[in-house]
Amino acid sequence: MATAGKPDWNGCPTRYAAGIVGDKWCFLLLRDALLHGKRTYREFLASPEGISTNILANRLSKLEALGMFTREPDPRKASSVCYFPTQKAKDFLPALVSMMVWATQYDEVTEAPASFAVSYVDDPKGTIAWYEAEMDRVDQALRTG
Amino acid sequence: MATAGKPDWNGCPTRYAAGIVGDKWCFLLLRDALLHGKRTYREFLASPEGISTNILANRLSKLEALGMFTREPDPRKASSVCYFPTQKAKDFLPALVSMMVWATQYDEVTEAPASFAVSYVDDPKGTIAWYEAEMDRVDQALRTG
DNA sequence: CAGATCACTTGCAAAATGCAAGTGGAGATA
DNA sequence: TATCTCCACTTGCATTTTGCAAGTGATCTG
Numbered sequence: 001m002a003t004a005g006k007p008d009w010n011g012c013p014t015r016y017a018a019g020i021v022g023d024k025w026c027f028l029l030l031r032d033a034l035l036h037g038k039r040t041y042r043e044f045l046a047s048p049e050g051i052s053t054n055i056l057a058n059r060l061s062k063l064e065a066l067g068m069f070t071r072e073p074d075p076r077k078a079s080s081v082c083y084f085p086t087q088k089a090k091d092f093l094p095a096l097v098s099m100m101v102w103a104t105q106y107d108e109v110t111e112a113p114a115s116f117a118v119s120y121v122d123d124p125k126g127t128i129a130w131y132e133a134e135m136d137r138v139d140q141a142l143r144t145g
Numbered sequence: 146m147a148t149a150g151k152p153d154w155n156g157c158p159t160r161y162a163a164g165i166v167g168d169k170w171c172f173l174l175l176r177d178a179l180l181h182g183k184r185t186y187r188e189f190l191a192s193p194e195g196i197s198t199n200i201l202a203n204r205l206s207k208l209e210a211l212g213m214f215t216r217e218p219d220p221r222k223a224s225s226v227c228y229f230p231t232q233k234a235k236d237f238l239p240a241l242v243s244m245m246v247w248a249t250q251y252d253e254v255t256e257a258p259a260s261f262a263v264s265y266v267d268d269p270k271g272t273i274a275w276y277e278a279e280m281d282r283v284d285q286a287l288r289t290g
Numbered sequence: 291c292a293g294a295t296c297a298c299t300t301g302c303a304a305a306a307t308g309c310a311a312g313t314g315g316a317g318a319t320a
Numbered sequence: 321t322a323t324c325t326c327c328a329c330t331t332g333c334a335t336t337t338t339g340c341a342a343g344t345g346a347t348c349t350g
């Protein structure tokens with residue numbers, strides 16, 4: 001049916017989302033992976049929010065355990081490590097972009113141009129597809145060395 | 146333009162969202178207000194996740210300070226209090242629903258019927274409109290005593 | 291006017307966080 | 321081959337946040 005009716009489940013799926021996204025650092029790591037193409041410990045560590053090393057290690061392994069990241073040797077240098085977002089993580093992109101649109105509207109400090117929200121409203125699928133393509137490009141480049 | 150290009154701002158708006166949603170309890174209070182029509186301290190306290198009273202008071206005032214809730218006397222009983230979601234909070238609904246859809250897909254424990262995700266994909270605006278109407282109904286009923 | 295209800299507040303133990311320093315292994319350099 | 325650097329963490333410890341239980345004062349109710 002095209003018209004939504006009242007859903008009558010008890011345990012809301014948002015509880016599951018809260019367990020992952022409801023943590024500042026997991027949220028920001030997801031942003032860095034999905035939106036900024038970050039893949040390595042070093043890159044994640046360099047975020048302007050300043051995560052400390054023990055918390056970073058903790059959250060990376062949490063996200064790995066949750067099936068959001070896979071931990072693999074860096075094809076460019078075997079001694080280094082890459083964290084690749086899984087399909088599960090990639091599928092979170094529309095929700096993340098949705099939050100960006102909301103934040104762009106209400107955060108007066110945000111540096112995002114208003115044109116972002118406009119282009120999203122104009123063509124949400126295109127906006128999301130662009131980020132997906134960007135991710136594929138990053139991972140493709142990495143995996144082929 | 147219909148095709149999205151690379152956004153080139155530095156401070157990502159997701160940081161702002163992380164400051165609000167990146168907290169388990171704020172996230173769940175938002176869910177309770179937007180999806181479950183909760184408005185009073187008692188109702189929020191009764192969530193199955195079991196928030197403690199001091200944390201609840203803390204988060205309610207945080208969300209009020211952030212302009213997500215307004216704190217008003219309960220029209221039904223002057224000694225009681227209502228927390229109404231502001232427009233800013235209501236505008237977060239699409240992002241929240243987007244996360245529900247994602248969680249429904251990946252949380253094997255969720256009690257949400259698969260039909261929810263289907264009906265959302267089929268008619269996202271209708272799904273969101275339904276929740277908005279439900280909220281208006283709740284607030285209307287409350288404010289008119 | 292005694293008792294219940296409401297929305298909190300307080301005190302305290304336990305857990306999570308942030309910071310600085312340290313560790314061990316791989317690769318590069320001399 | 322010895323040393324040096326880089327990397328991805330780990331450890332210790334002080335500070336902050338959380339969770340739990342109990343208490344508080346203002347209002348309502350019988």
